Amino acid sequence: MAKTPSHQKIKTYVREVYARLATSGTANVSHAPIARGEDLAHALGYDTSGLSISKKAWDLFAGCGNPLQEIKLEPHWTVIDLGCGVGIDSQVAALSLQPPGRVIGIDITVALLRQAKEYASAHPGCHWMGGDAEQLPLRPGYVDLVIANGSFNLMPQKGQALAEIWRILRPGGYLALADLIVVGEMEPITEGFEDAWSWCVAGALSAGEYDVLLKSKGFSWWELKEKGNYGPLAAAHLLARKGGKN
Numbered sequence: 001m002a003k004t005p006s007h008q009k010i011k012t013y014v015r016e017v018y019a020r021l022a023t024s025g026t027a028n029v030s031h032a033p034i035a036r037g038e039d040l041a042h043a044l045g046y047d048t049s050g051l052s053i054s055k056k057a058w059d060l061f062a063g064c065g066n067p068l069q070e071i072k073l074e075p076h077w078t079v080i081d082l083g084c085g086v087g088i089d090s091q092v093a094a095l096s097l098q099p100p101g102r103v104i105g106i107d108i109t110v111a112l113l114r115q116a117k118e119y120a121s122a123h124p125g126c127h128w129m130g131g132d133a134e135q136l137p138l139r140p141g142y143v144d145l146v147i148a149n150g151s152f153n154l155m156p157q158k159g160q161a162l163a164e165i166w167r168i169l170r171p172g173g174y175l176a177l178a179d180l181i182v183v184g185e186m187e188p189i190t191e192g193f194e195d196a197w198s199w200c201v202a203g204a205l206s207a208g209e210y211d212v213l214l215k216s217k218g219f220s221w222w223e224l225k226e227k228g229n230y231g232p233l234a235a236a237h238l239l240a241r242k243g244g245k246n
């Protein structure tokens, strides 16, 4: 059986795949292009018609859901878009904010952040930062909402990432996450680990695993909604609050 790659190897490979997406507009994993683009956004429930977001930015959208559907933003909030990619959710969130409210998009793939910066010039409430979700360059209690669309599954040390999210959230702050979850029997992955990680598949958790992980990091209230089924995997939205239900 193939050996599971190290955390560092997974991150390097994920970064390479998403840098290819940024520079060539597409990236193949397991010989199939990564799901992306405006049609994907429509399928996930984004109404793209009223949004002033460029077509080039939509082309690089690679989310698994629509995490902002789950929560009403307050205009003064500080929002972190973790694994923001080209920053579609950052731009959508910025439309609901007013100074001092702002969004900071954080990603480990610098090439995608460059694109985010270029395409978001019409959204002055958006800021960008290179960084790893497992070691966030932010002070404790600073953030009202963390969103993560299709990025949590790519993080090999999920406990560490969730501890960082907990640390930066203010009491009463929210985590809105969209990703694939395991709902059935998964074939064991014996080869192509790196591709399976980049597809959000190898790093997917079950609802039970989310329960254990969230509890262990201090979250006492959350809800998980399935949004679509793909065999042993389902797209899901998770909303969690630091400090119990509102």
Ligand SMILES: C[S@@+](CC[C@H](N)C(=O)[O-])C[C@H]1O[C@@H](n2cnc3c(N)ncnc32)[C@H](O)[C@@H]1O
Pocket: 014, 015, 018, 060, 061, 062, 063, 064, 082, 083, 084, 085, 086, 087, 088, 089, 106, 107, 108, 109, 112, 131, 132, 133, 134, 148, 149, 150, 151, 154, 155
């Ligand atoms: C499937 S893409 C989704 C991008 C974006 N959220 C969207 O909806 O288009 C996943 C993103 O997560 C980023 N990512 C993966 N691991 C990360 C980590 N440890 N810290 C920060 N970003 C990460 C990748 O670079 C990539 O841009």
